[in-house]
Amino acid sequence: MGSLSETDVRTPSAVMLIGIPASGKSTFYKQRLFDSHLRINPDQLRSHHREHALLEACLATQVSFVVDNTNATRIVRSRIVDLARSAGFRVIGYYFRSKLTEALQRNHLRDRHARMPVKGVLGISGQLERPSPAEGFDELWYVRMDGQGGFVVDQWGKNP
Numbered sequence: 001m002g003s004l005s006e007t008d009v010r011t012p013s014a015v016m017l018i019g020i021p022a023s024g025k026s027t028f029y030k031q032r033l034f035d036s037h038l039r040i041n042p043d044q045l046r047s048h049h050r051e052h053a054l055l056e057a058c059l060a061t062q063v064s065f066v067v068d069n070t071n072a073t074r075i076v077r078s079r080i081v082d083l084a085r086s087a088g089f090r091v092i093g094y095y096f097r098s099k100l101t102e103a104l105q106r107n108h109l110r111d112r113h114a115r116m117p118v119k120g121v122l123g124i125s126g127q128l129e130r131p132s133p134a135e136g137f138d139e140l141w142y143v144r145m146d147g148q149g150g151f152v153v154d155q156w157g158k159n160p
């Protein structure tokens with residue numbers, strides 16, 4: 001990723017991670033965004049009310065945040081994009097390469113309590129709509145695992 005301009009440094013960012021379960025979203029957050037962005041994650045918050053309250057608090061206080069959820073459909077993303085843009089945030093999307101067979105394997109290897117039912121993974125995979133810059137993203141990136149526990153990030157549209 002290139003260096004940030006002064007405006008980028010001052011302007012808070014709303015980051016959306018987009019990908020089916022076990023595509024690597026939360027791991028990516030811990031590796032790349034933990035120090036700079038507050039994390040809004042449904043597994044941790046366990047209610048829509050809390051998710052919304054935390055999102056509103058970030059917007060009101062101009063704190064950069066990540067929505068660490070599947071964000072699989074355009075309609076779900078558009079709500080977040082609209083709120084964030086109205087509050088003056090930059091909107092950044094990271095799409096995680098979502099190969100279903102690989103995600104099912106990774107999901108299967110998780111601890112029992114962290115594992116999602118296969119049906120749930122299939123359901124989200126069926127709903128997944130690829131994002132587009134036209135949805136209002138200031139930046140959109142394509143993320144894949146690098147085979148060594150880390151990630152490779154390519155500009156959207158330049159992905160292999």
Ligand SMILES: Nc1ncnc2c1ncn2[C@@H]1O[C@H](COP(=O)(O)OP(=O)(O)O)[C@@H](O)[C@H]1O
Nearest residue numbers: 021022023024025026027106110145149150151
């Ligand atoms: N970069 C990576 N390389 C290899 N395995 C990974 C990588 N990132 C995540 N994983 C594995 O995939 C599983 C799902 O990752 P996670 O970050 O929890 O996905 P998500 O948040 O999208 O559900 C984890 O159990 C982890 O072991």
Ligand SMILES: [Mg+2]
Nearest residue numbers: 025026027068
């Ligand atoms: Mg996760």
